[in-house]
Amino acid sequence: MDDQMSFLPQPNLANIEVSAVLAALADPVRLTIVRELNRVGESTCAALDVPVNASTVSHHLHALREAGVVTTRVAGRTRPSRLRVDDLQKRFPGLLPAILDATPAQDPNS
Template sequence: MQRIHHPRKEQIHLAGVLDSLSDPTRLEIVLRLDTLGEATCAEFLDACSKTNLTYHLRRLREAGVTRVSPVGTQRFISLRRKDLDTRFPGLLEMIIGFARDAASADT
């Protein structure tokens, strides 16, 4: 099985995190992970095509926003909340809060 690369906590940079969260599809993935805690790729197939989903999940992982844990044939995705809060205290919660407020205002 191929090893999944995750940046070390010290390698997570603000510009990369903000860039990864600037895309609406990736932000929706983060909002769902905030609600679910952990999910498989199948949880997000309604957000975009499988090819695009792979791309978006990779961008989030490479930016240090998510962690992918292989379990058997499945891969579980979760937010790296602790690492992000250590590097940028309150940033993730603030972005999630603003995104939820914006989604509520749109409906």
């Protein structure tokens, strides 16, 4: 059994740009995914409780990974993702907690 985990490509900590993180989190579905990952710790796209199908979640996780917000490991045929909490805290202290603690906007139609 191989003890070394494989991860999908992601930016190095020094190369994560705050503009890329904020742009990725500006999408409401991505923000929902980030909040859900914060709640559950690690999950595959199919197991996340978000209001879009798994292929759409996969697309959004890819964008979040490219921005440096999540890391995704290869586990057999699955690709569980988790927030890069410690990395983001080192790079942008307080940013992720501020975003996660922000009250979601009210739906004007409700």
